[in-house]
Amino acid sequence: MKLEMICTGEEVLAGQIVDTNAAWFASTMMEQGIECQRRVTVGDRLEDLVAVFQERSNEADIILVNGGLGPTSDDLSSEAMALAKGESLIENREWKERLEAWFARNGRVMAVSNLKQALLPESAIMIDNPVGTACGFAVKLNRAWLFFTPGVPFEFKQMVKEQFISFVKQHFDIDGDVSLRKYLTLGRGESSLADELEKIELPKGMTIGYRSSMPHIEIKLFARGYLAISQLDKIEAQIRFLLGNAIVADEKVSLAAEIHELMLSAGLSLSVAESCTGGMIASQLIDFSGSSSYLHHGLVTYSNESKVKVLGVKPETLDDHGAVSIATVEEMAKGARAILDSDFALATSGIAGPTGGTEDKPVGTVAIALATKGAVYSQMIKLPRRSRDLVRSLSTAVAFDMLRRELLGEAVIVDYESIGRFKK
């Protein structure tokens, strides 16, 4: 079974939009054990669309087409498909009624242009879209099924997950017996991880993949078939043994997601005082609905005055040790925790760059502290100075990892292979 994707739309072709739908689609299908073998991106010219539908329908078995189902004049997917197949467009009564009901329900008048969205090629099978005005449809041409989906990411993803995957399984014989495990790592490069894990002898049907998602590398352990799946626990144990502290979360897209879940289930509270991370710690938690139940406040105390006035850092600490120091960051954490007597507080202070570094404390120097009701843990780390954003996101990740380890009752401060540390 040969799967391909056709992405349509001037804005995708012209680079005005980075095509995240395409990457998401390929990766989602891969998790089903189905590989996307080619992707063609074309603009909104009718003749280009017709040509690409005809051409690829001779090569692939199933083609996911994305975009071009909207109401405006440059939405041409339906018309192009009808032309490619040599049939006419006809009004799909069911979808027309759904459209009218949709607009009535939202108290809006339906523009005439929306009627276009109910026009499908004669032989098309209509595919429901419960969350938008563009229905999908599928047409058989030459060797291939072409399956049309809307460009709006939210609608597209729902249609792929709820309709496309079952459509594929219904029409083709897919060995659906696959399993995927994901591990989030911190503080170790992709080639170093790969070198380490090469020592493991993988059973047939199992592969290890890597995905860079800064500041993390995600490891994907993929098994196809009963035999490989039955070995997953054993191989996972080997991976954990070899990587140790580098694995910081399972089946999570970020450490913030892990912290959010741990804090919710622990029922404890957190305050954050940030300097160089500039709100990134708080912001990554606030991305999750429900974070208000444990996050007391996130204080970005950028200036020294603010560290003194808001957090109660002593002026002489700043004078004697500087803003980027173990002493300052410990007082920041203690101060932030004390304001509302939170269970925990995280604090950061560092030099994100590109300017502001000194010989003693170059760009990439970051002090991080975790205050609990009974103790303060702190470290000053040396991060690669590749970019301001990387320094901030790595600092955020290390701070989260300190809190994560505390919540799990593990040693708060550990070594990461690619992150240096200043001696106290």
Place this chain on the structure above:
Amino acid sequence: MKLEMICTGEEVLAGQIVDTNAAWFASTMMEQGIECQRRVTVGDRLEDLVAVFQERSNEADIILVNGGLGPTSDDLSSEAMALAKGESLIENREWKERLEAWFARNGRVMAVSNLKQALLPESAIMIDNPVGTACGFAVKLNRAWLFFTPGVPFEFKQMVKEQFISFVKQHFDIDGDVSLRKYLTLGRGESSLADELEKIELPKGMTIGYRSSMPHIEIKLFARGYLAISQLDKIEAQIRFLLGNAIVADEKVSLAAEIHELMLSAGLSLSVAESCTGGMIASQLIDFSGSSSYLHHGLVTYSNESKVKVLGVKPETLDDHGAVSIATVEEMAKGARAILDSDFALATSGIAGPTGGTEDKPVGTVAIALATKGAVYSQMIKLPRRSRDLVRSLSTAVAFDMLRRELLGEAVIVDYESIGRFKK
């Protein structure tokens, strides 16, 4: 002249990497007045590469090929091109010497696998890569020139800017006389903007494009040729007249960039107190190096206790009006400003959702205030409740726009077409 792009690599096809090279390339060429007409993404299978080179070389005049020039066994672009053209690979002596010198200069031993990077198809023209070990090359096949570039974004971009564009101009007759202006808009949908600007009669050679970059829509005014370029000022004036307050910045990627520049040149200071925006206001400013010179602090006071203790909001204000209210947000702004006597303070408090809404104050209700040394401006707006992230990013943009207008001496509070407002 028909330009196409071929992207190679399993990791791009499989969605492990979002193909930002492709978007950057199309957009860069567009600014040169050259449109990329099709993009094909294929994996690392030799037969797929050979097929796509042969097939597209009959359709396009020039094809930018990206990736597959590395030293490992899955880098097959050079070999595939030689096969497609029916010629052999030969060692390029110049590049071999450059490679050896490169490794010597970096004090490293060259691996045998790197020698592969000097093997080019017999008829290839070598293209220099001053920043990496993979040289580019160009081969003529059928109708097309195929121009091969490395996948590493940094090397790729340099080769496109410094060699590819001049290669195209040398081989094809390009009218390079183009000019592009960009306007950032807020509070008006793409179709509404397009309907409004359809009233303008554009001279030949001028086009208006739209790019959604939530919470903004960016308008691109593109002119090709002397005549169109000479009309740009006139058309821009018409756009400004028709769109009024909707245009919030010129030639900027975000309102934060505009605020950063304005605050730096004004030499004034800012404090931020955020609730529903959760650090987004401060964080977007801190993305810019140098923001520490004007940003005193960004206080994410998520809990009521924190609003009272850190910002000095009166408990009775919270009791009488609630956390999401004009009264509370004004006290938040005044309190945040007073701590360090900043010139300005911005404050937000709202319901980002998806839960937490009430009948009076549904999800999407956000109160925003700007405090100056002499006044407080505030409004409570109703935002579309499509997603938590959209509510937060629109609130951030409106807050920035209030400050921007104050800095420019304009009315602080204005109407935006798609954003409602509660009466005081």
